[in-house]
Amino acid sequence: MRATLARRPLLAAALLGWALAVQPLATGVAVAVQPDEMLKDPALEARARAISSELRCLVCQNQSIDDSDAPLAKDLRILVRERLTAGDDDAAVKNWLVARYGEFVLLRPRFEMRTAILWLAPFAVLLLGGVAAWRTLRRKGARASVEAPLTEAEKARLADLLDR
């Protein structure tokens, strides 16, 4: 649900306190996308922001270029906007960046052989868990049916035995 609600700002590296203890980052200043980088055309700028939030700042820890203040992220933000202004569509911009920087630049890995496990595992767990739960329930159901009321033939036989 959340995923599709709207373009969420795909924010950057979380700096929960204790993490910082081992990984002091260079700075905590929020600069990210700068006013002077932004495009005049709001529709184009919105696309640039959406693309930026799916691209990794290559020198940062898990930050998108939209959030990062690293100089490289700034260069990439400007590059994305240049490509968009030149008329590239979103996929073309991403392909162009992947060609230059590799798959590492994508925060959402493409579905391919080596990422198949990544994408399918959560749903495989659901499926396997569901099958296991279903089988357990059915086995229990079968056991319950053993305890079901006696059939007419059984009742007759029981009465017969008791009468004896």
Place this chain on the structure above:
Amino acid sequence: MIVEVGHYALVLALALALVQSVLPIWGVKAADARLMAVARPVAWGQFGFVAISFAALTWAHVASDFSVANVFENSHSQKPMIYKISGVWGNHEGSMLLWVSILALFGAMVAWFGRNLPKTLLAAVLGVQAWVAVAFYLFVLLTSNPFARILRAPMEGRDLNPILQDPGLAIHPPLLYLGYVGFSIAFSFAVAALIEGRIDAAWARWVRPWTLAAWVFLTLGIAMGSYWAYYELGWGGWWFWDPVENASLMPWLAGTALLHSSIVMEKRDALKVWTILLAILTFSLSLLGTFLVRSGVLTSVHAFATDPARGVFILGILVLFVGGSLTLFAARAGALTKGGLFAPISREGALVFNNLFLTAACAAVFIGTLYPLLLEATTGGKISVGAPFFEMTFGPLMVPLLLVMPIGPFLAWKRGDLLAVAQRLAVVFVVAILGTIATWWATRGGPILAPFGIGLGLWLSLGALAEIAFRIKLFSEPSVAFRRAVGLPRSAWGAMLGHLGVGLLIFGVVAEGAWKVEHVLVMKPGETVQVARFDLTLTEEKTIVGPNYDATVAHFVVREKGREVAVLEPAKRNYRTRKMPTTETAIATFDGFSQLYLAMGESQGGGVAMRIYWKPMVLLIWLGCLVMAIGGAVSLTDRRLRIGAPKPSRVASAALPAAAE
């Protein structure tokens, strides 16, 4: 001297933990009550020595004893007192000392509250607890000694990382660790049950309060961390799907599943094997989180490989405990008797559904966090897994869970009647649909799915309230409703609050995600910008001098319809010692839950770059978590948990033949 006492006390704690890890379990195996009785006093002693150790390190920080390397690297004589104290755990060594301290605290609490536990179970639980303790004492003493001295003591320290100098940090890690480490109790109970080869409904009742307490702390800890990131980092985001956050989310998801499955075990004596496995997995994920954060493996696989001492040590602990407990589980689980029967449509069935989806969601977080590391370690290929991945996997897995959530509590045990539930929830359903339509009408042209999100929030929160309303017969017999409400078990109120909290959380997530307003612009003094319904004027920029930093402050006056409603002063600080800039955001709350959020950026073009956000309903995100945690706390005060599990009393068995006669 005090520092050396602290160091020595930690060694003594290790010695006691070694005793506690062997004698009680030997006692269980040899059926020797004297050996088993060792466990409780030793657990207290162990906690006493760790407390001394922790106090000694705290003293060194408070007194700014820079001859201690840990203090030198993370403190400064000019630092405010609160951060001198929180700085104790604002670094690797200190935070690991906090970890073992909390572990010992939990052990001591089990020894204290466990007086009415069966002697063998108590001894086994404390023994297992001590195994974990021994491993982590060794880790601290051998690889992360916080008491190491510097031969020539420097005059001044290097100061704490400025981002960590915040009240949020003072409470976030202890809360998180209380949660993480609290799950060790559930783990110890599970392993003890496997060692004893015996498990029953009473076991679930003993474990539940500890799981619940850990869950409450973890919920608060995660929420606190999220809010801290929100106001401290200046991007206005509250969840980043960062590996460090995921490390805390995984035990939370598994712990939530454990809470629910242990209900089934307690009430119906079913799902035993699964509950044991879940208890093991939950703490394993806590250990995994500790490994991810503490080994440096997240920074990069290479950093981990070049300085592997700590990482390999924790990895060893992880493999030992996860592997060992799962092996024990595989060997002994078959011996556990299977319990109660139930139909698929039943309270048990709903809780199985809950466990299924929570586990799958947990798997999504797990694989997303670890896959890039595994891929790089095995093939050298580098990929990134970020927020977009989790939103496409975790998100869809949550939706069915949330949709079914209000239905579960209405279902009867063993065999539920879906039609009857539908009749009871019909009004809530209609209100949720109407809410969806009304939201769509009010926000036409906005994000398409957002109104459904609001409908889902209504369905969840009203569904939770409806369950209580029906239980106390609020509408059918209003005259007795109050008396029934008072008589209702606290666990019922706790469950309602927990579910209500999820509803509130959803409102916040949806509203913030769909209708936030963002302005990024350069402003000069005197300029005014309109954001949402407010006019913000930058009146002046000024510089101020703080205790260990200098700051530039932007003074904003916020007006609504010409009337001044707030003054906001976002700032940029420059910490003198570390020469590090930080952003201090300025936030004003309106309408109870919505916030105006200002963060200051660099100077450019004769003005200053500002990020101004309007975040509707954003506080509900954390308020929802708080309500969940309160629900857990209320449930914790339930009578059956206060009184403790019923002893399989002799009176009952003695009375039975008498009654039969």
